[in-house]
Amino acid sequence: xxxxxxxxxxxxxxxxxxxxxxxxxxxxxxxxxxxxxxxxxxxxxxxxxxxxxxxxxxxxxxxxxxxxxxxxxxxxxxxxxxxxxxxxxxxxxxxxxxxxxxxxxxxxxxxxxxxxxxxxxxxxxxxxxxxxxxxxxxxxxxxxxxxxxxxxxxxxxxxxxxxxxxxxxxxxxxxxxxxxxxxxxxxxxxxxxxxxxxxxxxxxxxxxxxxxxxxxxxxxxxxxxxxxxxxxxxxxxxxxxxxxxxxxxxxxxxxxxxxxxxxxxxxxxxxxxxxxxx
Numbered sequence: 001x002x003x004x005x006x007x008x009x010x011x012x013x014x015x016x017x018x019x020x021x022x023x024x025x026x027x028x029x030x031x032x033x034x035x036x037x038x039x040x041x042x043x044x045x046x047x048x049x050x051x052x053x054x055x056x057x058x059x060x061x062x063x064x065x066x067x068x069x070x071x072x073x074x075x076x077x078x079x080x081x082x083x084x085x086x087x088x089x090x091x092x093x094x095x096x097x098x099x100x101x102x103x104x105x106x107x108x109x110x111x112x113x114x115x116x117x118x119x120x121x122x123x124x125x126x127x128x129x130x131x132x133x134x135x136x137x138x139x140x141x142x143x144x145x146x147x148x149x150x151x152x153x154x155x156x157x158x159x160x161x162x163x164x165x166x167x168x169x170x171x172x173x174x175x176x177x178x179x180x181x182x183x184x185x186x187x188x189x190x191x192x193x194x195x196x197x198x199x200x201x202x203x204x205x206x207x208x209x210x211x212x213x214x215x216x217x218x219x220x221x222x223x224x225x226x227x228x229x230x231x232x233x234x235x236x237x238x239x240x241x242x243x244x245x246x247x248x249x250x251x252x253x254x255x256x257x258x259x260x261x262x263x264x265x266x267x268x269x270x271x272x273x274x275x276x277x278x
Contacts, residue, residue: 027098027099027100027101028100028101028103028173029072029100029101029102029103030072030102030103030105030173030174030175031072031073031074031076031102031103031104031105031174032071032072032073032105032176033071033072033105033174034060034069034070034071034072035069035070035072035100036067036068036069036070037049037067037068037070037081037083037098038066038067038068039066039067039083039085039096040066041065041066041067042066042085042087044087044088045066045085045086045087045088046064046065046085046086047064047065047066047083047084047085047086048063048064048083048084048086049062049063049068049081049082049083050081050082050083051070051079051080051081051082052079052080052082053074053079055074055075056072056073056074056075056077056079056100056102057070057071057072057073057074057079057102058070058071058073072100072102074102075102076102076103076104077101077102078099078100078101078102079099079100079102080097080098080099080100081097081098081099081100082095082096082097083095083096083097084096103171103172103173103174104171104174105171105174105175105176106128106129106132106169106170106171106174106175106176107176108126108128108167108169108176108177108178109126109127109178110124110125110126110165110167110178110179110180111124111125111126112124112125112165112180112182113182114180114181114182114183115182115183115184115185115254115255116157116163116182116183116184116185117157117184117185117186117187117254117255117256117257118157118158118159118160118184118185118186118187118256119156119157119158119187120156120157120187120256121145121154121155121156121157122154122155122157122182123152123153123154123155124136124152124153124155124165124180125151125152125153126151126152126167126169126178127151128151128169129171131171132151132169132170132171133149133169133170134149134150134151134167134168134169134170135148135149135167135168135170136148136149136153136165136166136167137165137166137167138155138163138164138165138166139161139163139164139165140159140161140163141157141158141159141160141161141163141182141184142155142156142157142158142163142165142182142184143155143156143158157182157184159184160184160185160186161184162181162182162183162184163181163182163183163184164179164180164181164182165179165180165182166178166179166180185253185254185255185256186253186256187256187257187258188211188214188251188252188253188256188257188258189251189258189260190208190209190216190249190250190251190258190259190260191208191209191260192206192207192208192247192249192260192261192262193206193207193208194206194207194247194262194264195264196262196263196264196265197264197265197267198239198264198265198266198267199239199266199267199268199269200239200240200241200242200266200267200268200269201238201239201240201269202238202239203227203236203237203238203239204236204237204239204264205234205235205236206218206234206235206236206237206247206249206262207233207234207235208233208234208249208251208260209233210232210233211233211251211253213253214233214251214252214253215231215251215252215253216231216232216233216249216250216251216252217230217231217249217250217252218230218235218247218248218249218250219247219248219249219250220237220245220246220247220248221241221245221246222241223240223241224237224238224239224240224241224245225237225238225240239264239266241266242266242267242268243265243266244263244264244265244266245263245264245265245266246261246262246263246264247261247262247264248260248261248262249261
């Protein structure tokens, strides 16, 4: 008999808790959120809902029924949601009310490079509260390499494409997501071909594959001269310095620059003696 009493008491407490929850909807909501409020439905009755002050939110749906949806678009503060039931006999019941406290939610705005290059690392950040928590994510083109959980992250762009950087900022129960579009362009990959060994004062040709629309800027160790071809994919260089020299090309497309270098060993000319006669 005692066990049956305990079971009955537990069930009664559950029923009361559910009833109380239905009559006491969430008291705190986030600014900009949409919430549902309702009363027990009486067949044949109509329900007139109001928000006071009415600037606090907008009744999106359900006016006249036992359940409404409110979007809290107004300033931070306390608002009273009221409902008056009118039954089938046109009798109005006593108003039922609940006070709702609207809290300020975060409004993250991401800043950073909107155009990036493959094989580069960029920084993306938001101006947020130190009391907020931050969760970042990036599309398949990139990898977060630092800063997760803070207001600023570093992202390494691994592949080209239309990428996105996203953040969810949370303050207490309020959270908001922001997404930022990034165009990731491929970084050119020049590859220099030409002699690896040459003689002092000789002129040699160096090339890299030509790509339409790309630009090329060549350089060579001091003391040597780019004879022709600067700005193209092929140059002629006259070597005026003995020893290990370096030829470099920077290939650029859509703001992305790839670099390749090639070492060239320059040998001195033989010093032949005068012609002697026996």
